[in-house]
Amino acid sequence: MNALLSALGAGFLFGIGLWVSGMANPKKVLGFLDITGDWDASLMLVMGGAVAVTLVGFRIYKTKIPAPTLKDIDFPLVAGAAIFGAGWGIAGYCPGPAVTALSTLSTESVVFVIAMIAGGLLHKIIPKT
Amino acid sequence: MHDFTPVSALAGGALIGLASVWLLAANGRIAGVSGILHGIFSPPEAQWRAWFLSGLLLAGLAWQAAGAPVPLREGFPIGWAAAAGLLVGFGTRMGGGCTSGHGVCGLGRLSARSLVAVIVFMASGMVAAYVMRHVLGVAS
Numbered sequence: 001m002n003a004l005l006s007a008l009g010a011g012f013l014f015g016i017g018l019w020v021s022g023m024a025n026p027k028k029v030l031g032f033l034d035i036t037g038d039w040d041a042s043l044m045l046v047m048g049g050a051v052a053v054t055l056v057g058f059r060i061y062k063t064k065i066p067a068p069t070l071k072d073i074d075f076p077l078v079a080g081a082a083i084f085g086a087g088w089g090i091a092g093y094c095p096g097p098a099v100t101a102l103s104t105l106s107t108e109s110v111v112f113v114i115a116m117i118a119g120g121l122l123h124k125i126i127p128k129t
Numbered sequence: 130m131h132d133f134t135p136v137s138a139l140a141g142g143a144l145i146g147l148a149s150v151w152l153l154a155a156n157g158r159i160a161g162v163s164g165i166l167h168g169i170f171s172p173p174e175a176q177w178r179a180w181f182l183s184g185l186l187l188a189g190l191a192w193q194a195a196g197a198p199v200p201l202r203e204g205f206p207i208g209w210a211a212a213a214g215l216l217v218g219f220g221t222r223m224g225g226g227c228t229s230g231h232g233v234c235g236l237g238r239l240s241a242r243s244l245v246a247v248i249v250f251m252a253s254g255m256v257a258a259y260v261m262r263h264v265l266g267v268a269s
Contacts (some may be wrong), residue, residue, distance in 0.1 A: 011184020021141020049142025054237025057150030080224020087216030089257025103189025119218020
């Protein structure tokens with residue numbers, strides 16, 4: 001199959017998964033992240049269901065996995081994950097759900113995605129030590 | 130836990146996993162949405178990434194066209210949405226991935242880096258959600 005059509009199909013299926021699972025709903029995401037409230041454990045099962053499939057699939061297509069460019073558990077990994085998590089917990093969007101939510105043209109999703117692209121560009125231009 | 134939806138969560142998760150295996154099997158690429166999004170600015174790999182993102186958008190349009198419920202949130206402060214977007218964009222580039230790249234794909238290939246990232250962003254997300262709702266009292 002054409003590589004671009006295949007990427008389109010994979011993105012489409014990924015997006016449908018986000019809507020079916022509830023990940024595209026920031027309120028539901030925050031209901032999971034806020035463990036002190038009326039905790040909604042559903043998103044644990046989203047990750048569980050997804051990883052159950054990738055564990056098997058990535059084993060089958062092991063030879064296709066691109067070699068990881070980074071191997072060390074270093075400061076940027078931990079600090080970057082902490083910064084990402086903070087943004088996720090504030091608004092309830094991570095990148096995939098934010099992009100698919102853009103289809104609703106809600107103000108918050110438009111603002112979030114523009115800011116997310118800006119954040120990535122900001123990281124690109126600041127000097128690395 | 131009155132909002133607990135185990136069946137749709139598992140089914141949706143499985144679809145996300147299938148899509149990730151699909152992209153690996155057919156394109157030899159990792160379905161990490163933050164990397165795909167930020168990578169649309171760097172040709173020659175920009176093209177397939179744009180198509181993948183179009184698929185994500187089309188899924189949202191198809192979902193709405195099918196009349197499925199679209200839970201829209203009203204009144205979330207736009208300033209907080211902007212701040213959160215900046216943090217997510219910056220953090221995912223610094224840490225090399227997000228919920229999909231480190232979570233769905235990284236855990237699937239048993240990466241120790243990804244496991245650390247997942248533990249850190251889950252913990253940090255829980256702290257941020259707590260502070261927003263119960264310390265700052267921002268409705269979300």
